Amino acid sequence: MTDAAHSTLPTAALIASRRNSPANAALVKRRYAAERRFKAFGIGALILTGTFLLALLTNIVGKSIPAFFEHTANLEVKLDPAVLAPDGKVDPATLKSADYASLTRATLMSIVPGIEGRAARKSLSGVLSSGAADELRRRVVADPSLIGQTIKVPLLLSDDGDLYMKGQDAGASSVPGIGTVTPSDIKGSITLTSTDGAFKSLVDDLTKAGVPKDADTGAIVLNSNLPSRLVAINGGLVKLQSVTPDGATGNVLLSLKGNEAASGPAWQQTTYSVPEGRRKTNDQDVAIIEKVKETGAIQKGINWRFFTSGDSREPELAGIRGALVGSALTLLVTLVLCLPIGVLAAVYLEEFAPKNRLTDIIEVNINNLAAVPSIVFGLLGLAVFLNFMGLPRSAPLVGGLVLALLVLPTIIIAARAAIKAVPPSIREAAIGLGASRQQAVFHHVLPLAMPGIMTGTIIGMAHALGETAPLLMIGMIAFIVDIPGSLTQAATVLPVQIYLWSDLPEVAFQQRTAAAIVVLLAFLFAMNGAAIWLRSKFERRW
Amino acid sequence: MTVTYFAALCALTLAAYIIAVRRSSAIANTANGRQRLHSLPTYHGLLAASLVIFPMIAIFALGSPILSHEAATNALSHFPADVQADAMRAGATLRDIRNLAAGQHSGEASDALRAAADSYNSTSTQGAYILLAAGIAAALLGIAIAFRLISPQFRARNHFEKVVNVVLIACAAVAILTTIGIVASVLTETLRFFFDPHIKGRPTVTDFLFGTEWNPQAAMRADQGDIKTAYGFLPLLTGTLLITFIAICVAGPLGLLSAIYLAEYASPKVRAYGKPVLEILAGIPTVVLGFFAALTVAPMIRGFGQYLGLDVASESALAAGLVMGMMIIPFISSLSDDVINAVPQSLRDGSAALGATKSETIRQVVLPAALPGIVSAFMLAISRAIGETMIVVMAAGLAANLTFNPLEAVTTITVQIKTLLVGDQEFDSAKTLAAFALGFVLFFVTLMLNVIALRIVRKYREQYD
Structure with missing residues (x-):
């Protein structure tokens, strides 16, 4: 070391003074601040990711809850022999094809009097599901002696009626009227006149809410962006369209029994606080559903149908059983194919393969296959299994084949890791006792590697259960009502069912999509949980 | 029929295993012999089983496509030559025939179609029986060979381990076959897309790679004329x-x-x-x-x-x-x-x-x-x-x-x-x-x-x- 270099070295005193200088203190402070900032970024990233996950799960679970419940109207239906067996004959064919919908309609007519005109009729038949008549049919076909009796049947509400009961309602409320009102007619467009200012309080309310008066007539005109105002009078219901303190015009929703004057609490002023424009149900529907609701016949129950029936065009009748069975059949094919092939391939590569070019190519190949986009496997299935081999479209067999190829790399990689983890001493001991290499592997190494292999297989199966894209390619996207019974029948699987439903515009289908997702996630969590349990229970560290 | 075939396969495989195990055990226990077997009875059984299972699978894998091709040709012979020559019409007719044969045809079937479906059914059934018979014959042959081979000196384990080794290699090769399958199927269709003269509206490679407009749906509405795909x-x-x-x-x-x-x-x-x-x-x-x-x-x-x-x-x-x-x-x-x-x-x-x-x-x-x-x-x-x-x-x-x-x-x-x-x-x-x-x-x-x-x-x- 030269003298010059030596002279530039700081002395101990100099170091100490620099360390304690304000500039250095500021530097240290800055560095510590940077440290804290960096750490905060890390925590933030983790928390943000967790929030994403939480938002996703709560959003979907929240959306799904209504789909697990359904509303039925417990109504007395008169099984009219004139409708069920018009010519007096009671044979199964006639009973099956009879018009049960007219019976349920008649029941509703008796509960909701005053249905006049096409719009009202349409609303009336929209209250109940088309499946309600099927329930009635089932009962009558099972027991023809019921004909002529009046029985109490739970009739399923339609999806709109169901949603209304689940809280997408109109916010109906009534107050007794004050003063005397005289309707001009009992149906159609009518006017209600009052000599003592019966509508004054309503006009005041509306004016307070800022609804303008018509410049010419001085009346307040209501529209679908305002809460609906109705008048219940003489057993009927009138929807108001324009109001002055001394009279109102409106459309009759449920026809009146007579056009005599009513006063005081004999007429009521009803409000649907949610404007018609923001509801799926119009005022006519609401009027009818509210009438049925008043009878107390509507009950809430658990939607078992969702788990026991196949797909349907009607959201209230649609279920996931077909998709579940399809998924089970598909996964069965996948498991039967890829577990033995995957394990044997892993055994070969790990235990018997000579170190040569071919083995190298196979290894690189497996690693690359694991990262090939799943949709490409769908193309393979379409070109090879459907087009070349002529296997049936939409069948669980083909779906299972495609998924087996898809998850095979995952299983091979997991099985190889598990076999590699078994220490060589096990093999050597077996061979030392006179076993052949295959005996050593199949009798000793493989059983010890089994927990790891099973863990990998379950994770691979969970992956296959959630896979959608390749199955769309091989046509598992058809609308299928029947529960598939064999490997070659057309079927769909749970994720594809989710995709199909998510495309439909009905709110009830969106809820069912979310519910199907909840079921799918429950299966996936259960499978992954089982894999984790297996790993912790059986895995050995050598 | 497939179910019957595989049921027969399982039954014969099991039978082969049991026969070989019994036979080898019997030889091992003969009073005067007391020779010790080279391989355990289990290995004799497994070898016999593999002599049944692999030939039967091979016969099925080879026979089924030949059978369905034969049935299709026979059925299509009921239709005029121009239908048979046109690949698309032949395909559509064949679908109808299969639907009718499976009893899922909707609408009224023509006489030719009905005759074709009958012939399709009869060819399929006969073929399936021939296939089953061939499979069972092969299996019995396998059992006979295995039975003859059983002797104290016979190295059944070594032979069986060779079979296992081939199976292991085949399993490992599935990954390679998958890759080959992907490349082959995707590549051939891609080449057809660019170079097959029978395809209408196909682009050149440069059109495809550097074109700025993607509008393939127009191909469906070719009858509308001037919409260019x-x-x-x-x-x-x-x-x-x-x-x-x-x-x-x-x-x-x-x-x-x-x-x-x-x-x-x-x-x-x-x-x-x-x-x-x-x-x-x-x-x-x-x-x-x-x-x-x-x-x-x-x-x-x-x-x-x-x-x-x-x-x-x-x-x-x-x-x-x-x-x-x-x-x-x-x-x-x-x-x-x-x-x-x-x-x-x-x-x-x-x-x-x-x-x-x-x-x-x-x-x-x-x-x-x-x-x-x-x-x-x-x-x-x-x-x-x-x-x-x-x-x-x-x-x-x-x-x-x-x-x-x-x-x-x-x-x-x-x-x-x-x-x-x-x-x-x-x-x-x-x-x-x-x-x-x-x-x-x-x-x-x-x-x-x-x-x-x-x-x-x-x-x-x-x-x-």
Whole structure:
């Protein structure tokens, strides 16, 4: 070391003074601040990711809850022999094809009097599901002696009626009227006149809410962006369209029994606080559903149908059983194919393969296959299994084949890791006792590697259960009502069912999509949980 | 019939096993012989079983296609020659025949069709019986050979282990066969798409690679005349890259920072909770994420855009990209976690000894050392994002806009593959083949990304091992 270099070295005193200088203190402070900032970024990233996950799960679970419940109207239906067996004959064919919908309609007519005109009729038949008549049919076909009796049947509400009961309602409320009102007619467009200012309080309310008066007539005109105002009078219901303190015009929703004057609490002023424009149900529907609701016949129950029936065009009748069975059949094919092939391939590569070019190519190949986009496997299935081999479209067999190829790399990689983890001493001991290499592997190494292999297989199966894209390619996207019974029948699987439903515009289908997702996630969590349990229970560290 | 065949297969295999085991045990126990067998009776049984099972499977695998071809030819002979010559009409007729034969035909069947269906049924049934007979004969032959072979000196175990070895090699070869199958099927259809003169409306390679307009749906409406079909790949490429870019912008920082935090800072307790969060996210099927993107994120972004006075498409690239980013966070974080943990502790200790804070150590020592691994993690994530289908099918649009505006709707390669193939069965239209051409591009790009990424990882591992 030269003298010059030596002279530039700081002395101990100099170091100490620099360390304690304000500039250095500021530097240290800055560095510590940077440290804290960096750490905060890390925590933030983790928390943000967790929030994403939480938002996703709560959003979907929240959306799904209504789909697990359904509303039925417990109504007395008169099984009219004139409708069920018009010519007096009671044979199964006639009973099956009879018009049960007219019976349920008649029941509703008796509960909701005053249905006049096409719009009202349409609303009336929209209250109940088309499946309600099927329930009635089932009962009558099972027991023809019921004909002529009046029985109490739970009739399923339609999806709109169901949603209304689940809280997408109109916010109906009534107050007794004050003063005397005289309707001009009992149906159609009518006017209600009052000599003592019966509508004054309503006009005041509306004016307070800022609804303008018509410049010419001085009346307040209501529209679908305002809460609906109705008048219940003489057993009927009138929807108001324009109001002055001394009279109102409106459309009759449920026809009146007579056009005599009513006063005081004999007429009521009803409000649907949610404007018609923001509801799926119009005022006519609401009027009818509210009438049925008043009878107390509507009950809430658990939607078992969702788990026991196949797909349907009607959201209230649609279920996931077909998709579940399809998924089970598909996964069965996948498991039967890829577990033995995957394990044997892993055994070969790990235990018997000579170190040569071919083995190298196979290894690189497996690693690359694991990262090939799943949709490409769908193309393979379409070109090879459907087009070349002529296997049936939409069948669980083909779906299972495609998924087996898809998850095979995952299983091979997991099985190889598990076999590699078994220490060589096990093999050597077996061979030392006179076993052949295959005996050593199949009798000793493989059983010890089994927990790891099973863990990998379950994770691979969970992956296959959630896979959608390749199955769309091989046509598992058809609308299928029947529960598939064999490997070659057309079927769909749970994720594809989710995709199909998510495309439909009905709110009830969106809820069912979310519910199907909840079921799918429950299966996936259960499978992954089982894999984790297996790993912790059986895995050995050598 | 298939069921009968495989039932026979199982029964005969079991029978062969039992016969051989019994026979070898009997030989072992003969009073005067007392010779010890070279192989255990089980191995004699297994060898006999394999002498039954493999010939029977081979006969079925070879016989079935021949049989169905024979049945189809016989059935089609009921129709005029011009139907047989035209591949498309022959295919349609054959479908009708099969439906009628299976009893699923709707509508009135013609006489020729009915006769054809009868002939189809009778050929199928007869053929199936011949197949079954051949299979059983082969099995009996196998049992006889195995029975003759059984002797104390016979090395049944060695022979059986040779069989097992072949089976093992065959299983390992499935992976290679899959790759060959993918390449062959996708490549042949792609070549047909570009060069088969029978295909109407096919583009040239340059039209495809550099065209700026994508409009294959016009092919369906050829009768409408002047709508020109366009197979310009560029809008799909930009759409895919735009969504992938957004996804990486989300997942890159989040995934990397969470990996750093979990690997370097987190206490074991935090890690015990943090890792499962990422693992759960990784396990959520993409169709679920797509539902979330389409029904929750997209309307939210649209509403927020309206609040700011921006015009956001209802199927904006941003929504799909954000959710796809969520999907690949666990990817990037778990791969980065691995490479960060692989950096030797001595490097960290050295840096700490020089007075660096932890974050300085991470930024200036650990990350540069782990950089190749992190780069490859990002490449794998990009390849995953490019190949992802369901999120974009559900949340991105179909309109092929050539744009880089994340608020507009774009389409991607995978969306177009799905749209072109779902619901269309014809294998001879340019539309279907275009999907395979897109599939080829997808396969090629992701394969390149993976090969490079795996190379980098391998090289990098060797550095510190």
